[in-house]
Amino acid sequence: xxxxxxxxxxxxxxxxxxxxxxxxxxxxxxxxxxxxxxxxxxxxxxxxxxxxxxxxxxxxxxxxxxxxxxxxxxxxxxxxxxxxxxxxxxxxxxxxxxxxxxxxxxxxxxxxxxxxxxxxxxxxxxxxxxxxxxxxxxxxxxxxxxxxxxxxxxxxxxxxxxxxxxxxxxxxxxxxxxxxxxxxxxxxxxxxxxxxxxxxxxxxxxxxxxxxx
Amino acid sequence: xxxxxxxxxxxxxxxxxxxxxxxxxxxxxxxxxxxxxxxxxxxxxxxxxxxxxxxxxxxxxxxxxxxxxxxxxxxxxxxxxxxxxxxxxxxxxxxxxxxxxxxxxxxxxxxxxxxxxxxxxxxxxxxxxxxxxxxxxxxxxxxxxxxxxxxxxxxxxxxxxxxxxxxxxxxxxxxxxxxxxxxxxxxxxxxxxxxxxxxxxxxxxxxxxxxxxxxxxxxxxxxxxxxxxxxxxxxxxxxxxxxxxxxxxxxxxxxxxxxxxxxxxxxxxxxxxxxxxxxxxxxxxxxxxxxxxxxxxxxxxxxxxxxxxxxxxxxxxxxxxxxxxxxxxxxxxxxxxxxxxxxxxxxxxxxx
Amino acid sequence: xxxxxxxxxxxxxxxxxxxxxxxxxxxxxxxxxxxxxxxxxxxxxxxxxxxxxxxxxxxxxxxxxxxxxxxxxxxxxxxxxxxxxxxxxxxxxxxxxxxxxxxxxxxxxxxxxxxxxxxxxxxxxxxxxxxxxxxxxxxxxxxxxxxxxxxxxxxxxxxxxxxxxxxxxxxxxxxxxxxxxxxxxxxxxxxxxxxxxxxxxxxxxxxxxxxxxxxxxxxxxxxxxxxxxxxxxxxxxxxxxxxxxxxxxxxxxxxxxxxxxxxxxxxxxxxxxxxxxxxxxxxxxxxxxxxxxxxxxxxxxxxxxxxxxxxxxxxxxxxxxxxxxxxxxxxxxxxxxxxxxxxxxxxxxxxxxxxxxxxxxxxxxxxxxxxxxxxxxxxxxxxxxxxxxxxxxxxxxxx
Numbered sequence: 001x002x003x004x005x006x007x008x009x010x011x012x013x014x015x016x017x018x019x020x021x022x023x024x025x026x027x028x029x030x031x032x033x034x035x036x037x038x039x040x041x042x043x044x045x046x047x048x049x050x051x052x053x054x055x056x057x058x059x060x061x062x063x064x065x066x067x068x069x070x071x072x073x074x075x076x077x078x079x080x081x082x083x084x085x086x087x088x089x090x091x092x093x094x095x096x097x098x099x100x101x102x103x104x105x106x107x108x109x110x111x112x113x114x115x116x117x118x119x120x121x122x123x124x125x126x127x128x129x130x131x132x133x134x135x136x137x138x139x140x141x142x143x144x145x146x147x148x149x150x151x152x153x154x155x156x157x158x159x160x161x162x163x164x165x166x167x168x169x170x171x172x173x174x175x176x177x178x179x180x181x182x183x184x185x186x187x188x189x190x191x192x193x194x195x196x197x198x199x200x201x202x203x204x205x206x207x208x209x210x211x212x213x
Numbered sequence: 214x215x216x217x218x219x220x221x222x223x224x225x226x227x228x229x230x231x232x233x234x235x236x237x238x239x240x241x242x243x244x245x246x247x248x249x250x251x252x253x254x255x256x257x258x259x260x261x262x263x264x265x266x267x268x269x270x271x272x273x274x275x276x277x278x279x280x281x282x283x284x285x286x287x288x289x290x291x292x293x294x295x296x297x298x299x300x301x302x303x304x305x306x307x308x309x310x311x312x313x314x315x316x317x318x319x320x321x322x323x324x325x326x327x328x329x330x331x332x333x334x335x336x337x338x339x340x341x342x343x344x345x346x347x348x349x350x351x352x353x354x355x356x357x358x359x360x361x362x363x364x365x366x367x368x369x370x371x372x373x374x375x376x377x378x379x380x381x382x383x384x385x386x387x388x389x390x391x392x393x394x395x396x397x398x399x400x401x402x403x404x405x406x407x408x409x410x411x412x413x414x415x416x417x418x419x420x421x422x423x424x425x426x427x428x429x430x431x432x433x434x435x436x437x438x439x440x441x442x443x444x445x446x447x448x449x450x451x452x453x454x455x456x457x458x459x460x461x462x463x464x465x466x467x468x469x470x471x472x473x474x475x476x477x478x479x480x481x482x483x484x485x486x487x488x489x490x491x492x493x494x495x496x497x498x499x500x501x502x503x504x505x506x507x508x509x510x511x512x513x514x515x516x517x518x519x520x521x522x523x524x525x526x527x528x529x530x531x532x533x534x535x536x537x538x539x540x541x542x543x544x545x546x547x548x549x550x551x552x553x554x555x556x557x558x559x560x561x562x563x564x565x
Numbered sequence: 566x567x568x569x570x571x572x573x574x575x576x577x578x579x580x581x582x583x584x585x586x587x588x589x590x591x592x593x594x595x596x597x598x599x600x601x602x603x604x605x606x607x608x609x610x611x612x613x614x615x616x617x618x619x620x621x622x623x624x625x626x627x628x629x630x631x632x633x634x635x636x637x638x639x640x641x642x643x644x645x646x647x648x649x650x651x652x653x654x655x656x657x658x659x660x661x662x663x664x665x666x667x668x669x670x671x672x673x674x675x676x677x678x679x680x681x682x683x684x685x686x687x688x689x690x691x692x693x694x695x696x697x698x699x700x701x702x703x704x705x706x707x708x709x710x711x712x713x714x715x716x717x718x719x720x721x722x723x724x725x726x727x728x729x730x731x732x733x734x735x736x737x738x739x740x741x742x743x744x745x746x747x748x749x750x751x752x753x754x755x756x757x758x759x760x761x762x763x764x765x766x767x768x769x770x771x772x773x774x775x776x777x778x779x780x781x782x783x784x785x786x787x788x789x790x791x792x793x794x795x796x797x798x799x800x801x802x803x804x805x806x807x808x809x810x811x812x813x814x815x816x817x818x819x820x821x822x823x824x825x826x827x828x829x830x831x832x833x834x835x836x837x838x839x840x841x842x843x844x845x846x847x848x849x850x851x852x853x854x855x856x857x858x859x860x861x862x863x864x865x866x867x868x869x870x871x872x873x874x875x876x877x878x879x880x881x882x883x884x885x886x887x888x889x890x891x892x893x894x895x896x897x898x899x900x901x902x903x904x905x906x907x908x909x910x911x912x913x914x915x916x917x918x919x920x921x922x923x924x925x926x927x928x929x930x931x932x933x934x935x936x937x938x939x940x941x942x943x944x945x946x947x948x949x950x951x952x953x954x955x956x957x958x959x960x961x962x963x964x
Contacts, residue, residue, distance in 0.1 A: 026675065026897040053804045057898055059911045059924035070894030072917020077643045100911065100924075102898045106804065106820055113898065134807030137934045145639070160632040160963055169640055267719035364600055368622075368945070442713055443787055451608045451711045452949050526781070528788045529713025531946045532622060 003028045006050060006112050013043050029100070029113035037101070037116050038126040038152075044103060044112065045131055052103035052112060055132040059102075060142030063117065064095030064172040077172055084186040086176035093173030097123045097148055118148070127153040145170035215330055240333035244322050252474040256284040259474075259521055266525040291470075294463035299362060302460065306360035310353050311461065311468035317349030318475040325482050326401040328492050328505040339400040340392065343483060344385045347438070350476065351377040354447055354457050357469070361460040369456025372532050373440060373447030379539040380437040380444075386547035387431035390424050390554030391415050391487045404491030414490035423554035428488040430547045432516070435480035437535070439473065442524035446532050477517060485512035597625055600945075604633050608711050608949040611959030615936070615952070617945070624948050627940035629933055634963035642923035647673050647890040648746055650923070655741040657927060657961040660703050661904035663689075663696035663732070665961075666745040671828050672899035672910035673747040676892040684879045685749040686830040690872040691763065692732060692744065694865040698770065699728040700904035701858045701865075704811075704956040708855055709782050711953035712791050717782045724774055727766055734759055747890050749882030760873050771866040775859065783859060792855060793846030796951030798939055800849065806938070807931035810906025811861065812955055815841040815854030822902035829901075834871040836864045851954035858956070891918050898926075905929050905956060927961040 004021060007030050011018035017036030022029050032040050044052045065075025078087040101114040116125055127150040129136040139150040140159040147168035150156060158165060164181075167174055176185060217239065221232035257272070261279065264271025272280025298307055324339040326332040336342070351374055358370020392398055394415060395406040407414050418425035437444040448456035458469045485491060489512045492505030499508075530538070598621075603614035612633035618626040638653045645653075654669040655662040667689055674681060706721035729739045734755055736744040744751050754760060782788055798808065803816040813820060821838040823831040839860040841853030884890070894916040900909035906928025913922040932955045940948050 024895060026895050029896075055807055056900065056907065057909050057911055057924065057926035059922070059926075061913070061922055061924075066921060067894075067915045067917075070916040072891065072894075072915050072919075074915045074917065074921055077640070079644050100896075100898075102909070102911065102926075106818065109825065111898075132807065133805045133938070134931050134934060137930065158632075160635040162632070169637065172643075263715070267716050268723060269719060364598065371621075442715075445713070449713065449946075451713060452946055454606060525716050527714065528709065528782070528785060528791060530787055531791055531944065533944065534790055 001049070001108065001110050003112065006030075006044075006110070009047065009049065010040060010044065014040055027113055029115050032114050032116050034116040034118045034125050037099075037114065038128050038131065040114060041101065041103075041128045041131045044114075050112075051105045051107045053106055054104045055128070055134050055138075056102040056104045056111075057100075058128070058135050058138035058142065059100045060146035060148050060170065061098040061100060061115075062093075062095065062146055062171050063098055064093040064120070066095060075172060078175055080176070080186075086178060086185070088175050089173070091173060093120060093171060095172070096120060097146060099125055099142060099148060101128070123147060124149045124151050126151050129153055144168070147171065237333070240323075244333055245319065248319060248322060248475050248478075249471065251478045252471045253284040253288065255474040255478060255517065256287070256470075257281060258517070260284075262518065262521040263525050266522070288467065291463060291467045294466075296463045296465065297460070299460050301362045303360040303362065306356045307460075308465070310357035310360060311465045311472075312353075313356060314350050314353030314472040315468045315475070317347055317353060318472050318479050320346040320349070321479055322475070324400055325479070326404055326486065326491065327509060329401070329405075331506065332401060335399070335401060337397070337399045340388060340398045340403065340487070343400075343479075344381065344388070347476070347479070348377075348381060350472065353472075357461070358447075358457040361457070363460050365453045365455075366457050366459045369447045369449070369453045369459070372449075372453075373457055376437055376444065376446045376532075376535060376539075377440070379536060380434045380543075383430050383539065383543040383547040384434040384438055386544070386551055387427040387434060388483075388487055389551045390421070390427050393551075393555060393558060394421065394424065400486055400491075404486055404493070407490040408493055408497075410493070410497045411490070411495040414488065414493075416488045421554055421557050423550045423557055424488070426546065427550040427554070428484070430543055430550060431484055431488065432519075434539075434543060435484060436520060436523060437539070439476045439480055439520075441473075441477065441520060443527040443529050444535055445524075445529060446535060449529065451529075477520060478513060481516035481520065482509070482513040484516050485509060489516075602948075603630075608952065610707060610952070610957055613933075613952075613957065613959055613962070615940075615948075617948070619945060622944045622946070624940055624943050624945060627936050627948065629936060631933075631959075632963055634959045636964065638964045639923055639925060642920050644919065646918040647892065647920065650920070651746060652741075652743045655743055657925065657964060658700070658903060658905060658908070658929070658958050659740060659960045660958055661693075661696040661700035662740070662742050663693045663744060664700070664901070664903040665908060666742065667693045667829070668899070668901040668903055668908040669910055670745045670747050671901055672897065672912050673890065673892065675899050676895060676897050676912055676914055677747065677890065678893070679748050680883060681749060682880045682883055683830070683877045685881045685883070687872045687876045688735075688750050688754060688881060689745060690829055690831065690834075691869050691876075692735060692742075692750075694869045694872070695728050695732060695763070697904045698862050698865045699725045699732075700956075701811075701862050702728075704858050704904075705778060705782070705855065708851075708950075708953040708956070709788070711949050712788055714782055714785075714788065717778060720774070720778065720781070724770060731759070731763055731766060734762075746882070746884075748884035749880070751882075753881045754876070760876065763873055764870060767866040767869050771863055775862060778859065783856065789845050789852060791946075792851035792950055792954070794850050795846075795947045796851045796939055796943065796954060797847045798849045798935055802935065802938065803849070806935040808906070808935055809928050809931065810902065810904070811854055811857045812906060812932045812935075814839060815857045815954075816849035817841055817843070817853075822900055822907055826900060828899070830872070831868070833875075834868050836867045836871075839864060851950050854954040854956075889918055891916070892920075900926070903928060905958060905961065906932060908961075925964055927964060929955075929957040929959075929961045933957050933962060 007021040014036055017033045019031040019033055044050050067074040078089055081087055096117045097120055098115055098117040103112045118125055125148060127139055129139060139153055140156060142148045143156050144158040144161055145168055217236050218232050221227045221235045260271040272283035274280055275286050276282025298304055321343045323334040324343050354373040355370045358366040391403060395403040415424045416428050440447050458466055492509040494500045494503050494508045597618040600617040600619050602617055603609040604612040614630040616628040616630055617624050641653060642650050651666060651669060654665040657665045702721040702725045706718040709717040733739045736742040798816050800816045800818050803813050817840055819838060819840045824838055839857050841848060841857050843853060845852045892914040894914055896913040898909055898911040900907045908928055909926035911924040912920050915921045936951060940951055
């Protein structure tokens with residue numbers, strides 16, 4: 001089914017819960033009101049015309065500092081300084097958080113993308129773990145790394161990080177701690193190339209020229 | 214034995230008690246040496262067999278020729294290892310368990326008749342004694358698992374106890390028809406009853422087909438009794454880490470290791486003794502040229518090889534399937550063998 | 566980590582098995598045994614930790630605890646540019662890095678709208694399928710090892726060694742290749758008879774080695790006893806838990822990204838998607854998942870043969886090696902069929918050289934979740950079989 005036709009069906013059910021349809025050449029998506037997302041997902045799964053039986057991916061997003069103009073000038077994330085200390089910044093993150101849902105129907109072979117955006121200080125989205133069980137771990141991961149709370153999730157614990165970890169590292173304003181459990185954390189600045197070479201790489205076989213283009 | 218006894222009484226002038234004690238001591242030393250030696254040889258052999266099965270070489274460097282000294286080097290290394298006793302373990306039992314496991318198989322070695330009149334403890338209940346003392350191993354395993362205070366070890370011990378106790382039944386039952394045929398529990402008598410070449414061995418299916426079946430019952434049960442694949446429930450290294458000896462290190466671990474191979478060799482020797490004619494060569498003429506002990510050990514080694522072959526070929530069964538096999542298949546079949554062999558022998562007038 | 570108070574009603578936690586926490590035997594107080602399987606355990610294929618609650622041999626609750634191999638790959642993706650991040654994809658599924666490379670460069674190319682030369686795509690298919698064979702070999706080998714069969718492990722590693730040698734000759738790396746770049750591959754096919762050697766290997770693999778594994782392991786009676794009817798994942802559960810790849814196909818769902826969501830040049834070749842058929846027991850048991858992998862090796866051999874026999878002439882890179890890659894603003898979710906299942910990248914670009922967000926949907930992560938449901942009520946040995954048959958790799962789960 002065409003993407004906008006799917007959106008029409010969805011908007012028909014959600015009413016004002018469907019916030020808009022974004023036509024994009026690569027991947028159109030529908031914006032949904034956060035509070036209605038579980039309802040939307042349930043409809044998309046259960047309606048025989050849609051039949052989205054697989055949640056391919058659930059991604060937590062942080063839109064803080066995103067360059068809307070498309071020039072690639074988004075605020076850089078904080079890394080490490082040259083001496084291996086975590087970079088700090090006075091900037092306080094203001095952008096919204098979001099969740100993207102990528103659905104697929106095995107029977108009807110079509111895809112659809114939903115997105116929600118929630119304010120940073122009240123980042124709560126209803127869980128869709130009751131619709132697709134696979135969402136539970138994805139949501140735990142989104143909670144762990146981005147601090148998005150999923151209301152109604154049965155087991156919202158940290159997924160990849162330790163239970164005692166402070167903060168949510170995938171947020172754009174996340175500052176790495178100096179130490180953790182008494183262990184000093186050391187890093188390297190991103191993009192520091194230890195092998196600055198003129199052409200090719202150090203492991204480039206002889207006589208193998210890069211192609212034109 | 215007679216010769217040795219005569220040597221002690223005649224040449225050294227000892228009285229009967231002194232001579233008996235001396236003979237026993239000499240035999241004990243010999244048995245222990247042979248046992249340690251065979252564990253080393255079998256370790257090396259297992260590696261080479263495994264390598265052969267798995268299209269690789271196995272040890273190749275230590276000692277130049279096909280890594281023959283690898284097992285020796287490993288033993289030396291293991292002697293130098295730190296002896297760790299877990300803090301929360303039951304220390305007394307923890308220390309005693311490996312000794313008990315080793316003791317179980319070592320005691321059974323005493324009653325193996327290596328050659329005519331060359332057996333450490335030649336007594337009439339020999340076969341019964343062998344099965345009885347080798348059951349000590351299960352107590353050792355249970356002790357080790359319990360004393361380690363480790364859940365995996367406990368699992369291994371519980372599985373091991375269930376398995377070994379169960380499989381002792383078909384193991385012993387399989388030997389009963391042989392006892393009936395030989396009319397004796399004395400290992401030497403059982404071997405002597407098979408004199409006269411391969412046709413007179415107990416395994417011959419024409420003489421008595423039930424004995425032939427009993428041999429396979431014995432062989433399968435003996436694999437389970439030695440805790441080797443595909444029945445290595447107490448260890449199951451992919452499930453229980455290392456089973457009952459998870460917490461053991463150094464020399465104590467080596468004791469378990471030693472006991473495993475001593476046990477392997479022991480059950481193979483018993484099979485050779487009970488079913489494959491013990492020290493008799495396949496053709497009576499050869500008895501003049503091949504020393505009886507050599508003939509006996511070759512048979513034992515062939516069975517050990519078979520055992521290793523099975524281990525490196527088959528996947529492991531699950532613990533409930535193992536029990537199913539024992540109680541629902543092997544014990545009935547073994548019982549059938551006992552009854553069938555008896556009827557067969559009565560019908561043909563072979564009973565003694 | 567999981568205390569009782571924080572765990573509420575996880576689907577799959579069974580209460581109706583006749584278990585009453587106390588008075589299991591009247592008069593004797595008993596409780597479930599908490600068992601820590603992992604992070605250092607031979608059957609967890611890495612640093613997975615399974616928190617079990619068992620009653621003797623029966624498992625009552627499985628709680629996977631992840632994160633022992635977390636390397637912040639997604640955070641790093643926001644700090645390095647597109648080409649620099651290829652090297653991190655190697656580290657996801659380190660048993661099939663070419664597939665991971667392929668997934669990432671496909672995603673970036675889709676975002677860039679970059680055309681890839683035909684020759685490069687053929688090379689990519691060939692190396693990705695070689696990588697898939699290597700990964701499936703490990704899956705078969707370690708699954709056999711979980712079942713206590715040692716010898717197939719060594720046999721499979723022997724063949725994997727050949728694949729590593731072949732991939733080393735084309736990429737320079739034995740395990741982590743960093744071979745594909747957006748717009749092509751890093752090096753052309755070496756001119757030392759590589760293609761002929763690969764074709765020889767593929768023939769050997771298909772006609773000689775696979776039958777050997779089948780005789781030794783696949784149709785072994787004990788192996789079938791251990792795996793048939795064990796760890797049954799039905800199709801509905803598999804879809805619900807987002808299982809993909811051989812796990813999904815083992816449950817009888819006929820789906821393969823290579824065929825049904827085409828990417829690269831897979832549509833040009835003649836091959837079949839392998840689906841579990843419940844031959845030895847219930848559909849979706851461990852044996853089905855095993856046999857799907859074994860048969861996929863065969864199909865990969867066919868793909869490699871076709872990709873290399875039809876290898877077109879021409880360039881193998883659309884962009885110069887040094888060129889800085891920029892993707893126009895936008896977002897796209899791209900998935901490919903990696904060795905373990907559907908490996909997806911959700912990349913949001915703000916128009917610069919660096920991804921604004923790069924979410925990796927790793928197949929093992931989703932496949933593993935199903936043990937919370939299916940592992941319950943099994944024996945400990947069967948849980949080992951189940952985890953083995955899911956063929957997880959922790960580099961991909963923890964990222």
